[in-house]
Amino acid sequence: MTVNAHQYVQDEARLRTLAEALGDAPTDRPPDVVLLQEIEADGVEALAGLLEDTFSGATFEPTGPLNRAVRSKAIVNVATNEVRDFAVWNDACDERNRYLVLRLRSQSGEGSAYSVAGVHIPWDSETECRRQNATLIRSTVETWDDPSIAAGDFNQRAVVEQRECDLDETSEPQPWWGEMTSGESSKRFTDAVRVEAQRAGDPVGEQWTYEGIGPTKLCDGTTKFRRNRIDYIFVRGMPVLDAGADDPGWAGEEPGTFNCEDETDCRYSDHRFVWARLGLGG
Numbered sequence: 001m002t003v004n005a006h007q008y009v010q011d012e013a014r015l016r017t018l019a020e021a022l023g024d025a026p027t028d029r030p031p032d033v034v035l036l037q038e039i040e041a042d043g044v045e046a047l048a049g050l051l052e053d054t055f056s057g058a059t060f061e062p063t064g065p066l067n068r069a070v071r072s073k074a075i076v077n078v079a080t081n082e083v084r085d086f087a088v089w090n091d092a093c094d095e096r097n098r099y100l101v102l103r104l105r106s107q108s109g110e111g112s113a114y115s116v117a118g119v120h121i122p123w124d125s126e127t128e129c130r131r132q133n134a135t136l137i138r139s140t141v142e143t144w145d146d147p148s149i150a151a152g153d154f155n156q157r158a159v160v161e162q163r164e165c166d167l168d169e170t171s172e173p174q175p176w177w178g179e180m181t182s183g184e185s186s187k188r189f190t191d192a193v194r195v196e197a198q199r200a201g202d203p204v205g206e207q208w209t210y211e212g213i214g215p216t217k218l219c220d221g222t223t224k225f226r227r228n229r230i231d232y233i234f235v236r237g238m239p240v241l242d243a244g245a246d247d248p249g250w251a252g253e254e255p256g257t258f259n260c261e262d263e264t265d266c267r268y269s270d271h272r273f274v275w276a277r278l279g280l281g282g
Contacts, residue, residue: 001025002035002072002118002151002231003273004210007043015043018268019050021246025275030055033102034075035118037153041066041073048075064088064100071097072118072152080107089140092132097122099137099152103144112280114238115141119152121176130156130176137180142187147237147280150180150189153271155230158191163228165219167205169194180234189234192243192276205229207245209272211255225255233276243276 001022007015022031034051036044041062048060059079064086066073071091076083082105091097101117117140121133141148154176157163161171173181180189197204209231215223233243250267252258260266 001031001033001273001275002037002153002233004037004120004153004231004269004271005039005043005047006269006271007039010040010043010046012046013264014268015047016050017266018273019047019054021249021268022051022273022275023054025246025273026242026244027275027277030058030077030080031275032077032081032106033104033116033149034060035116035151036073036075037071037118037120039073040068044073044075051075063102065098069096069098070100071120072100074100074102074116074118076102076104081105082107082111084113087140089136091122091129092136093125093129094122099140101140103146106280113144113146114280115144115146115148117141117148117150119150119154121152121154121156123155125155127175130154130174131179134176134179138187138189141236147235149233149235149238149276149278151231151233151274153231157228157230158194158232162219162226163205163208164222164226167203169204169229187236189236190240192233192235192240192278193229193245193274195240196243196276207247207274209245209274211251211270213270215256227251227255231271231274233274235276235278239279241277241279243274245274246272249273 051060063076085103099119158177159171208227212226249272
């Protein structure tokens with residue numbers, strides 16, 4: 001799972017709402033890894049405890065550096081995973097931003113190793129910086145040559161056209177997304193949510209993850225809160241069994257509305273989390 005938690009100042013009530021929302025995801029087991037962006041160390045530690053209250057039998061531990069420079073932090077379910085190693089690397093264009101990769105081993109079956117990288121690409125990152133970051137993500141996880149996951153807030157659509165005018169995401173790919181998903185099959189990543197949406201015959205744009213802070217003129221001529229898919233789970237070397245955004249999550253049917261009477265009762269962030277069930281050989 002990955003979520004931009006929007007928790008720069010810890011809000012215990014919203015963290016509890018997030019933990020409950022993660023518990024409602026349509027998975028058949030507690031998450032192995034939760035990647036978090038826009039959250040401080042105390043929030044990560046508090047959420048780990050709340051997740052243990054939510055998922056019986058799981059043991060969640062913050063893993064890797066929790067300082068502010070590391071822009072995507074991690075909680076690992078150590079009841080199902082052994083943490084073998086971790087590393088950090090710098091953003092391609094801004095060395096103040098650092099990202100995290102974990103090397104894990106599943107405790108089930110024969111214990112397959114895999115890696116998980118978490119990123120939070122800056123919203124104002126230039127096109128070439130985004131492409132370079134995609135290249136760095138790939139080269140970083142390829143160091144261990146295990147099945148791997150790269151996930152987080154990439155802060156940009158997968159395609160050039162806005163969601164409301166391209167729900168199926170058939171317009172030209174953004175260069176960074178093309179870099180993530182190109183190359184020989186053993187090395188390229190697949191976009192887990194897109195894979196599942198296409199398999200189900202559903203518009204991938206319905207699995208949007210971020211809603212803007214106010215009404216704006218959309219490409220279809222209407223004026224509404226813009227919704228876009230900017231958070232992703234990319235996968236290499238393992239099959240996608242199921243994946244999606246938190247749907248409907250806190251969001252009402254119409255942009256700018258909520259799936260509860262009071263926003264504070266359901267809106268854990270301005271993002272919806274993304275989850276995936278993945279196959280891992282043992």
